[in-house]
Amino acid sequence: MNTLSAIDHIYGFDDGDTLIPGMAIVWVNGETDQGFQQYYNPSTGKVVATDFTKHPALVYPKPYSTKRGEVVVPEEAGQQFYIGNVTDEGGILQDGKVKEIWKDYFELATVTANGKTFPALKIKGNLADKYKSDKTIYYQSSYRDMKVICSQPLPIMASAGDSFKVLVNCVGADGSGDNVLSNDNDWVQFTANLQRAGINVDGAQYQWQRNESGVWKDMTTIANMQEVNGQTLKLYNAGVEGSELFRCLAKYNSQTYVGTAEATDIHDPFYIDIGRSIPTQGVNVGQTVTYNPKVYERSTGELSTGWTFIFSFTDNDGNTVTDVTEKTLTYDNITKHNGIAVRIEARKS
Numbered sequence: 001m002n003t004l005s006a007i008d009h010i011y012g013f014d015d016g017d018t019l020i021p022g023m024a025i026v027w028v029n030g031e032t033d034q035g036f037q038q039y040y041n042p043s044t045g046k047v048v049a050t051d052f053t054k055h056p057a058l059v060y061p062k063p064y065s066t067k068r069g070e071v072v073v074p075e076e077a078g079q080q081f082y083i084g085n086v087t088d089e090g091g092i093l094q095d096g097k098v099k100e101i102w103k104d105y106f107e108l109a110t111v112t113a114n115g116k117t118f119p120a121l122k123i124k125g126n127l128a129d130k131y132k133s134d135k136t137i138y139y140q141s142s143y144r145d146m147k148v149i150c151s152q153p154l155p156i157m158a159s160a161g162d163s164f165k166v167l168v169n170c171v172g173a174d175g176s177g178d179n180v181l182s183n184d185n186d187w188v189q190f191t192a193n194l195q196r197a198g199i200n201v202d203g204a205q206y207q208w209q210r211n212e213s214g215v216w217k218d219m220t221t222i223a224n225m226q227e228v229n230g231q232t233l234k235l236y237n238a239g240v241e242g243s244e245l246f247r248c249l250a251k252y253n254s255q256t257y258v259g260t261a262e263a264t265d266i267h268d269p270f271y272i273d274i275g276r277s278i279p280t281q282g283v284n285v286g287q288t289v290t291y292n293p294k295v296y297e298r299s300t301g302e303l304s305t306g307w308t309f310i311f312s313f314t315d316n317d318g319n320t321v322t323d324v325t326e327k328t329l330t331y332d333n334i335t336k337h338n339g340i341a342v343r344i345e346a347r348k349s
Helices: 331-336
Strands: 002-013 024-027 038-040 047-049 057-060 080-083 106-113 116-123 135-143 146-154 156-158 164-172 187-196 205-212 215-218 226-229 232-236 243-252 255-265 270-273 282-284 294-297 308-314 340-348
Touching: 002 243, 002 270, 024 106, 057 106, 057 135, 116 135, 164 243, 164 255, 187 205, 187 243, 187 255, 270 340, 282 331
Parallel strands: 002 282, 038 156
Antiparallel strands: 002 340, 024 057, 038 047, 057 116, 080 135, 106 116, 135 146, 164 187, 187 232, 205 215, 205 243, 226 232, 243 255, 270 294, 308 340
16 A cells, blocks of 8 residues: 655634744754753843854745655845844845844854755844743745745743753754755654753653554654654654654653654655645634645656545644544634644555
């Protein structure tokens, strides 16, 4: 039996919000134990973690074309990075350079991933010194006359003694933070760290799981497919079919915390066109999103027939969502779960 899978993340939004596939993050010094988040001491206002002056990060846009089967590079002309909002006020660049007011926090850079060079924003200053609430980094440009807006949330919060979170970082064979398996990226590795208020916790026990038709199953090492070693999961081309969901369970003091990850393999000779009824992943008030998936041959672009499609749904923590179907993905149902990951599996006997 041939099996393919694809994943779509959908969100509810009100008019004026822009929610399009996020950016990728790579750490300048190759860290795997730092989170793209900042905690500060509410008494002193000083950063507790992550200190971007010691651990600078590169954020770069990663638009992915399913039909083309590759990550594409936005056009440099007219590109802009923003913080907080996509307005002139939030713009970081002016005449292609970082504005003077932002030079202590940002600088322009590039990231090479999957054999392509992407524009990147290096974050080198602590934004928690300036802001005390969450911000979002946006990138805007175009690709083949289509507007491209990517976003990456940057949580900024007061340090709390019992605030636990499983941080999952990704690194690829090509040295980037790319989670797409390709001819230039033969493996991807995820590393999970349980953190308390941004600080790594010692003594946690880790278990990686794969989502198979909506059911989470424990993973063990399988030669040439996947390597499971405590808090790390290394995936090879043969270990991923299309796009798949993974999660890591971290057990500590009789409590279990969850971090999720996603990997995509673009070597497959077939791919799924998910056939989403709306052009973006943002579902507006009053809308219902539907899917009409089809399978195509990647080399010829021709329709492949005889496939059966199976849908499953999870929330942002990887928990199975059972109160929706592919026919009831309304704005209200999506926002109730704070966003839903739609997994489409195609099977052919």
